[in-house]
Amino acid sequence: MAEEIKAEMVANVWKVVASVGDQVADGDTLVILESMKMEIPVIAESEGTLTQLAVNEGDVVQEGDLIAVIE
């Protein structure tokens, strides 16, 4: 089942760490956001294949925006 990972807060996309096609495990960092003067890792909450990355470095994400899909 596909797991959609969404932004939990307004933030800048600072670094994209993972790539589409990667095998990811629960707890892996996919993307690092920047907000509140903090680096905020976006973490996989299930294991699977990263099938979509919806953000690029430098983007601004709003709360609820899609960041990645894991299947």
Next chain:
Amino acid sequence: MTSTVSAPTDQDPTPVDHRDPQLRLRTLFDTGTLRLLVPRDSSGVLAGRGEIDGMPAIGFATDGTTMGGAMGYEGCRHIVDAIDTAVRERVPVLGLWHAGGARIPEGVASLDAVGQVFAAMVRASGRVPQISVVLGPAAGGAAYGPALTDIVIMAGDGRIFVTGPEVVRSVTGEQVDMERLGGPEAHGRRSGVVHVTTKDDESALTTARELAALLGRQGRMSPDDVTDGTDLGALLPPQSNRAYDVKPLVRDLLDAPRSGSGGAGGGSVELHAKWAPNVVTTLGRLAGRTVGVIANNPLRLGGCLDAASAEKAARFVRMCDALGVPLVVLVDVPGYLPGLGQEWDGVVRRGAKLLHAFAEAVVPRVTLVTRKAYGGAYIAMNSRALGATTVFAWPHAEVAVMGASAAVNILYRKKLAAAPAEEREAVRAALIEEQTRVAGGVNRALEIGVVDEVIGPDRTRRRLAEAIAAAPAARGAHGNIPL
């Protein structure tokens, strides 16, 4: 699932249904200590007393092998008696749940009886530890039984819901199975109904034993026994804006678990590990005594407080206060999470619960600012103003309304705008340096007495234990409403 296992202490080689309540109670208690409160009958509930690592406790179990464990008048009477007995004897009470709801043939009498179980749980709330273990379905009325207790543990086959998949389908047309509706993922991560999820029944019962021992036999704090010298500061990254997982810090702050005592050996148990993970709530031991640790986790949401995490922490504070468990609060918080979603989610109302919980708590409660404490979240994390027993800080900690660069952008907006463009960054840097010198760090907080003492990370365990041991033991006179 109807697999069968052999009862461990039975001489009789006949296989026993794994849902058998007597088998489950026997597994919960130390070998050979289970004594039934009343002989087994057709009520669908079994209750008994036993020992957990030598500590007396009361347990009851609904009988998943009879009418799906449905609750009727007689069975509910047994549960009420078990809870009342635990309160009278001041021992923990553990409920093992596998129940499809109220017994339909008994009609409204069964509803009345289930309501009496709820009332007994509320009478006992805050007086003795109440722990629920959901091993099978706990539906309808049986869902609210566990939900009213202090801690809910769910095994892999546990399910909690008010209305099952068939009712959901017939009313709304929504297709959903029992696991998605009310399984470990639903309640461990999404709803926060369940505090601990485990893969199987055995580990659920082991966790229940650990928690019962932590809450029921809290021990005495012996600061002299603390081995310090571990540099806890090494668990923080050198850059102040870098995220890190606070859980290793919580682990190393607490005593290392003793080995070989049958699952009740003084290890630590994290509650609500996956729900609202930006704050960590863990029960463990410090210098031999049970404490509750509340820690911001910068790995999640930058460690910001939000509506859900404030509510989670508030409930934990109130549970610990009602049961006499001192608190250790580890602060590394950039503020409250901003945004429309948070405001509409009630971050003000739910955040107020944390302020209320701390300000009301009478147990010893010590705070340690490890890295930073900013803004409203500084106040909420057991600040001096809310009545902290002692507030410690590590040497490089910062206590302020906000970080220096953010403060400069607000305070000196006009000055920065007026500066020639080519000099603006130099002016900004000088202002940040000045702001850091005047308002940053921990010195101002020390001057006005909102931080008591700066301590080295290598002396932290000892000083926290001494501060708790020096404070008068007290316990809040209130119940533990599931906030």
